[in-house]
Amino acid sequence: MVRVIRWVGESSGKKYIHPIERCIHDGGNIKKVIGTKTKVIGITKVHIPNPLHPIVPYNVLILEDEHGHRMPKKTIKDYCLGDVYEDIPNAGDNAIAAVRIKYDVGEAVDEALELIGGLAVSKKQKILLKPNLSIPGYPYLGICTNPQVIRAVISYLVRKGAEPKNITIAEQSFFMPLEKAVEKSGIAEIITEFGVNYADLAKGGFIVKKEREFTFEIAKAVYETGLLINLPVIKTDTVLGIDGAFENLTRFLSKKAFDELAKNPLKAGLALATFPHVFPPFITVGDASIGMQGNGPAMNGEPGFFNLIFAARNPVVHDTAIQEALCLKKLPYVELAGTLGYGTYEIENISFVGNELDAIRRDIKQPIGSKLIQE
Structure with missing residues (x-):
């Protein structure tokens, strides 16, 4: 389960990647659109570490959901273009x-x-x-x-x-x-x-x-x-x-x-x-x-x-x-x-x-x- 979120103006159709209460374009209402079905459409492998990302190599994936919205995702595991990306819940004590x-x-x-x-x-x-x-x-x-x-x-x-x-x-x-x-x-x-x-x-x-x-x-x-x-x-x-x-x-x-x-x-x-x-x-x-x-x-x-x-x-x-x-x-x-x-x-x-x-x-x-x- 991964979530790709957009805040969308109901009348303008404008999309925002951060939470807002009113549409900046026309002042209209906003609805939150959450996508949970994602696939990999882009991959960058990073080999240079930095203080916030010390372990290399790692991958930065570009995920696209069922609404066509996209987000980056850091992962150590390798993926191929077109792969489905999902996080499977685990209710175990470990x-x-x-x-x-x-x-x-x-x-x-x-x-x-x-x-x-x-x-x-x-x-x-x-x-x-x-x-x-x-x-x-x-x-x-x-x-x-x-x-x-x-x-x-x-x-x-x-x-x-x-x-x-x-x-x-x-x-x-x-x-x-x-x-x-x-x-x-x-x-x-x-x-x-x-x-x-x-x-x-x-x-x-x-x-x-x-x-x-x-x-x-x-x-x-x-x-x-x-x-x-x-x-x-x-x-x-x-x-x-x-x-x-x-x-x-x-x-x-x-x-x-x-x-x-x-x-x-x-x-x-x-x-x-x-x-x-x-x-x-x-x-x-x-x-x-x-x-x-x-x-x-x-x-x-x-x-x-x-x-x-x-x-x-x-x-x-x-x-x-x-x-x-x-x-x-x-x-x-x-x-x-x-x-x-x-x-x-x-x-x-x-x-x-x-x-x-x-x-x-x-x-x-x-x-x-x-x-x-x-x-």
Whole structure:
């Protein structure tokens, strides 16, 4: 499944490759035309690397859809003129969707979710969304989950039949009042737009969960929902390596439990490895639309502009794939979780859909100074 999108003036017939609300030619209405049946009509093989495309050779295909609309597509695999190009969805636990954002974040999120088999939701189902909003910062800095991604996920759920009143956005901050942490995030507009709920996890109840030698206090909301969607912003972390699927779950813990783990990074890493077994099954949509590189996860990092959306059914698969795609050092807690049988850690056994690993791989600025991550 690949999507070629045009915004077309209903009266003028003018076509645009970027989203617009009114036709620039005559001010008329716009309709979105999406093509999904594509064939290869042009091929360029590139042999010269650059920082954003370090692995060569690769191919740039020109794809044409059933409407005659065209788009470029980078791929490592070789194709011939006239070949059909398609991305086949994979709903397996070892699959991850990696979708490049073209001009429309919403379409990228939709495509990523459909590439992992889509989500089945019911009208009465309670849905909990957990973005990363714990540190104050504007989304364009890559500090918090992009509100466009949150909006896209909610729109997807509503189209699938979910009731906005049954959708809750939940977060907490261990460092300051949550209201202050999220005031720059753009979340207030989304709550008003859709009529969804918003919850400060610190003000809800917690239940005790034991796993191996660890005792956790975890928000009750996790176990009272029918569908949990983890929405981390993908950014580097000087302690954990990356803020991904695993790190974003830590704010389901009580502050007491979090502070106890924070005292010992090595112990925290061991505890993190048990999370896939402690939490009920969940979907992760990784927001790498902007993201962060360098000494994240806060003001010492810098925007990464990764221009990607990831989606996976397993957090081990999700964080391993991002580790490899961004050329980060090995994440020991993710590897341990894989060793414990909580997900596929061997990169050769992870199935990439939407884009091949080598087609999106790039070397970003590494976080330095972690006692947890291997140098």
